[in-house]
Amino acid sequence: MINVRDVYKSFGIVKALQGVTLFVNKGERVVIIGPSGSGKSTLLRCLNHLETIDSGTIIIDGTPLNDSKVNINKVRAEIGIVFQSFNLFPHLTALRNITLAQEKVRKRTKEEAERIARSLLEKVGIPEKANSYPAQLSGGQQQRVAIARALAMQPKIMLFDEPTSALDPEMIGEVLDVMKQLAREGMTMIVVSHEMGFAREVADRVIFMDEGRIVEEGPPKELFENPRQDRTKAFLSKIL
Amino acid sequence: MGYKLNFSVIWKNLPLLLKGAWLTVEVSTGAILVAILVGIVMGVAKTSRHQFLRFPAAWYVEAFRNTPLLIQIFLIYFGLPQIGLKLSPFMSGFAALVLYTGAYNTEVVRAGLEAIPKGQIEAARSLGFTEIQTIRYVIVPQAFRISLPALSNNFIALLKNSSLVSVIGMVELTFIGNDLTAWTFRAFEVYGAVTVLYLALVFSLSWILAIIERRIRLLI
Amino acid sequence: MHWDIVTKNLWYLLWGTKSTLQIAGGVLIMGTILGFFLGLLRLSNNPLIGYPTRGVMEVTRGTPLIMQMFFIFFGLPALGLELPKYPAAVLAMTLFAGGNAAEIVRGAIQSLPKGQTEAAKSLGMNYSQTMTFVILPQAVRRMIPPMMGLFTTLIKDTSLAAIIGVFELTRATQETIERTFASFELYLTAAFIYFVICYPLSLLTQQAEKSLHAA
Numbered sequence: 198m199i200n201v202r203d204v205y206k207s208f209g210i211v212k213a214l215q216g217v218t219l220f221v222n223k224g225e226r227v228v229i230i231g232p233s234g235s236g237k238s239t240l241l242r243c244l245n246h247l248e249t250i251d252s253g254t255i256i257i258d259g260t261p262l263n264d265s266k267v268n269i270n271k272v273r274a275e276i277g278i279v280f281q282s283f284n285l286f287p288h289l290t291a292l293r294n295i296t297l298a299q300e301k302v303r304k305r306t307k308e309e310a311e312r313i314a315r316s317l318l319e320k321v322g323i324p325e326k327a328n329s330y331p332a333q334l335s336g337g338q339q340q341r342v343a344i345a346r347a348l349a350m351q352p353k354i355m356l357f358d359e360p361t362s363a364l365d366p367e368m369i370g371e372v373l374d375v376m377k378q379l380a381r382e383g384m385t386m387i388v389v390s391h392e393m394g395f396a397r398e399v400a401d402r403v404i405f406m407d408e409g410r411i412v413e414e415g416p417p418k419e420l421f422e423n424p425r426q427d428r429t430k431a432f433l434s435k436i437l
Numbered sequence: 438m439g440y441k442l443n444f445s446v447i448w449k450n451l452p453l454l455l456k457g458a459w460l461t462v463e464v465s466t467g468a469i470l471v472a473i474l475v476g477i478v479m480g481v482a483k484t485s486r487h488q489f490l491r492f493p494a495a496w497y498v499e500a501f502r503n504t505p506l507l508i509q510i511f512l513i514y515f516g517l518p519q520i521g522l523k524l525s526p527f528m529s530g531f532a533a534l535v536l537y538t539g540a541y542n543t544e545v546v547r548a549g550l551e552a553i554p555k556g557q558i559e560a561a562r563s564l565g566f567t568e569i570q571t572i573r574y575v576i577v578p579q580a581f582r583i584s585l586p587a588l589s590n591n592f593i594a595l596l597k598n599s600s601l602v603s604v605i606g607m608v609e610l611t612f613i614g615n616d617l618t619a620w621t622f623r624a625f626e627v628y629g630a631v632t633v634l635y636l637a638l639v640f641s642l643s644w645i646l647a648i649i650e651r652r653i654r655l656l657i
Numbered sequence: 658m659h660w661d662i663v664t665k666n667l668w669y670l671l672w673g674t675k676s677t678l679q680i681a682g683g684v685l686i687m688g689t690i691l692g693f694f695l696g697l698l699r700l701s702n703n704p705l706i707g708y709p710t711r712g713v714m715e716v717t718r719g720t721p722l723i724m725q726m727f728f729i730f731f732g733l734p735a736l737g738l739e740l741p742k743y744p745a746a747v748l749a750m751t752l753f754a755g756g757n758a759a760e761i762v763r764g765a766i767q768s769l770p771k772g773q774t775e776a777a778k779s780l781g782m783n784y785s786q787t788m789t790f791v792i793l794p795q796a797v798r799r800m801i802p803p804m805m806g807l808f809t810t811l812i813k814d815t816s817l818a819a820i821i822g823v824f825e826l827t828r829a830t831q832e833t834i835e836r837t838f839a840s841f842e843l844y845l846t847a848a849f850i851y852f853v854i855c856y857p858l859s860l861l862t863q864q865a866e867k868s869l870h871a872a
């Protein structure tokens with residue numbers, strides 16, 4: 198499903214990714230952890246072609262991303278991404294945030310888009326907020342709208358970049374619950390998060406990144422309890 | 438002094454004064470519309486990645502914002518014919534108003550575009566929007582809403598500034614006021630009336646702009 | 658092109674520039690003082706003070722400066738108030754500057770969080786103590802960039818005084834053109850002189866805005 202091979206990415210002199218290789222199967226749930234600046238966000242952004250890679254290959258569901266013949270917007274519509282800072286469109290209601298791309302990219306009718314949007318708002322637990330603007334919603338509610346917006350495109354893969362780290366503690370749970378439900382439904386997910394409880398419960402595999410490389414990976418229980426690498430141990434001792 | 442205030446001169450010449458006010462409305466409306474266009478084109482140029490677009494736009498803004506409008510009017514009307522470009526009073530005045538206000542609009546549009554967080558564009562692209570769709574549905578509506586109050590101020594300034602084009606003989610409210618004073622010698626009454634008319638125009642424009650602002654907020 | 662005309666008459670233009678700067682500087686000082694009065698009166702809770710002040714501000718800000726000059730210079734003699742052109746121009750510009758400065762003062766004070774006034778009051782300070790020790794020191798910092806912008810505007814608007822015959826840069830340029838007919842060269846030179854004064858001021862204003870936001 199996701200096939201990342203030997204990817205390098207630099208910003209000027211900063212080497213954000215230094216040879217990352219990663220395979221994710223359909224339906225697999227992967228959690229990425231690692232210190233700040235280790236390249237976690239950069240990796241997710243490369244998967245969505247928000248950054249172009251310097252070398253290596255990324256193949257999503259059989260489509261190579263750095264092929265100029267590929268319509269990148271088609272590929273993007275298959276991959277949902279949820280950002281740390283929500284990035285809802287502030288000039289649109291929650292409902293319109295969810296319907297806009299359905300109509301303009303997926304070419305659904307207004308009625309169909311709204312029906313899907315309402316059922317997704319139901320699913321993330323805030324059907325009553327359809328007509329609210331982002332500024333009128335709490336952080337947790339905004340993030341749930343953002344998840345619904347991504348899901349409305351019926352993506353095959355969902356990427357989450359620290360979806361709860363901008364939230365107050367009491368709102369983290371409501372967002373994680375939505376993500377757990379998605380996992381139960383079999384969605385292919387890559388989640389950058391330091392919520393260890395979530396990782397233990399949901400992840401098939403946890404990946405530890407440092408300095409632009411994947412240092413260690415394994416099932417959550419194994420990685421958290423018996424890390425093999427010293428760097429992993431040092432990092433885990435700080436956050437656990 | 439034996440001067441007695443006599444406002445009958447205003448009532449008698451009211452149609453003329455109102456005609457002047459209407460001419461001011463026409464000139465200002467036209468100049469506002471063209472200056473919006475100038476502001477958008479130059480504002481986009483000023484935020485461009487390409488230096489050859491950014492640089493001229495930046496100098497245009499600085500040149501026209503840091504010199505008096507009156508000098509610009511004189512330079513266009515009296516100066517340009519010397520290098521072979523002769524424009525009518527109307528064209529000269531109109532061009533000066535557009536260029537002067539356009540420079541201020543450029544800065545507003547630039548600030549509006551720059552105020553949109555990068556995450557907005559990324560969110561749109563990640564949903565599969567093309568570049569054009571991102572501009573159309575995400576950037577333009579937000580930039581417009583951010584810019585509108587500042588643009589409104591520029592439009593009101595333009596309405597007041599349009600009085601300056603009277604000095605090169607373009608006929609509008611101030612010109613008619615000067616004319617009327619010259620034949621009636623009733624400067625106090627005439628200029629008083631013209632001042633009231635400007636005030637009425639400025640208030641009406643502010644009111645209309647406030648309505649437009651509210652409408653646009655609902656529309657997009 | 659006759660650029661030699663420019664060099665020959667440059668001293669005259671610079672003499673006009675000096676007058677421009679004097680008028681703009683004097684008006685800025687008087688206008689700021691007037692602006693503080695009007696701005697504080699405008700915020701008064703007493704409608705008998707607040708509304709008339711607001712009226713004065715609306716008229717000075719809502720009508721063209723040139724109209725205010727014409728009214729004072731040509732119109733006021735009807736009431737027996739005959740002012741020579743120089744004081745008439747300065748009076749008109751001071752009222753105009755005062756109205757705009759008042760708006761700056763009002764905006765700066767109202768942009769402060771309400772909590773500041775409430776905190777001062779809760780400590781038992783009265784109105785003038787609150788203003789002097791808590792509100793104005795903070796508000797004045799916020800006024801500096803727009804006041805600098807107002808100064809640039811005043812330098813440019815001094816050119817309007819030329820229309821009623823006051824000697825300053827624009828008038829000096831016109832007089833030189835009447836003698837030499839080199840309107841393109843001379844107006845361009847005048848524009849350049851205005852630019853050389855106003856552009857650094859604009860840059861300083863931007864700098865002041867930035868450091869205000871940073872703080």
Ligand SMILES: Nc1ncnc2c1ncn2[C@@H]1O[C@H](COP(=O)(O)OP(=O)(O)OP(=O)(O)O)[C@@H](O)[C@H]1O
Pocket residue numbers: 208211212213231232233234235236237238239240
């Ligand atoms: N657009 C950019 N321009 C320049 N440098 C960048 C850019 N984006 C990321 N970097 C750099 O690349 C490196 C990896 O950044 P990245 O955001 O991927 O880290 P991260 O693991 O997500 O960190 P965090 O936990 O803080 O979010 C960092 O050194 C960062 O400063």
Ligand SMILES: [Mg+2]
Pocket residue numbers: 237238239358359
């Ligand atoms: Mg990150």
